[in-house]
Amino acid sequence: MHIYPRPPASKVKELLAACNLPASDLEAADFEHFFGCGVEAEPKGVVGVELYGEVGLLRSLAVEEAARGHGCGTRLVKEAEKHAVANGVEALYLLTTTAEEFFRSQGYMKIERASVPEAIRRTSEFSTLCPSTATAMVKVLKA
Numbered sequence: 001m002h003i004y005p006r007p008p009a010s011k012v013k014e015l016l017a018a019c020n021l022p023a024s025d026l027e028a029a030d031f032e033h034f035f036g037c038g039v040e041a042e043p044k045g046v047v048g049v050e051l052y053g054e055v056g057l058l059r060s061l062a063v064e065e066a067a068r069g070h071g072c073g074t075r076l077v078k079e080a081e082k083h084a085v086a087n088g089v090e091a092l093y094l095l096t097t098t099a100e101e102f103f104r105s106q107g108y109m110k111i112e113r114a115s116v117p118e119a120i121r122r123t124s125e126f127s128t129l130c131p132s133t134a135t136a137m138v139k140v141l142k143a
């Protein structure tokens with residue numbers, strides 16, 4: 001499965017909409033920290049990272065329904081983690097309402113929202129876009 005940086009913004013937004021994930025806060029520069037899976041112009045899956053020094057937010061992981069179960073999600077998470085480590089991130093956080101088990105299988109641990117660092121809590125995903133019932137998770141990354 002081909003993984004590549006900077007998938008087309010329009011395709012990212014289409015995939016996120018199809019998976020009911022927020023995209024309204026994404027700006028052009030954010031796509032520099034996105035990865036796609038599959039054919040370059042037509043990604044079957046996408047993921048993004050927001051970088052805040054030693055901490056980061058993994059967001060917008062979405063694989064189109066017909067392509068699920070073939071390792072695309074796992075490969076995208078690994079690529080996002082590699083990108084985060086390369087940019088000095090030591091702990092990667094995320095919020096999910098739908099894929100807690102999937103992320104647990106990728107080494108993420110559930111945590112209280114209150115223990116999430118301030119920089120992550122200030123992101124639009126944490127502060128406005130995701131429901132307060134979403135599960136917060138973290139993974140400590142190894143350089």
Ligand SMILES: CC(C)(COP(=O)(O)OP(=O)(O)OC[C@H]1O[C@@H](n2cnc3c(N)ncnc32)[C@H](O)[C@@H]1OP(=O)(O)O)[C@@H](O)C(=O)NCCC(=O)NCCS
Nearest residue numbers: 019061062063068069070071072073074096098099101102
């Ligand atoms: C979560 C998601 C990205 C996984 O993508 P994928 O390409 O199917 O992932 P993989 O093929 O790498 O799956 C790895 C394993 O996780 C399991 N898995 C996939 N999605 C899962 C989910 N939502 N809950 C629990 N397990 C899941 C798969 O069955 C597979 O198990 P196996 O290795 O025992 O066969 C995909 O289901 C998706 O886009 N869901 C909708 C959007 C979403 O929930 N995104 C996360 C928001 S933060």
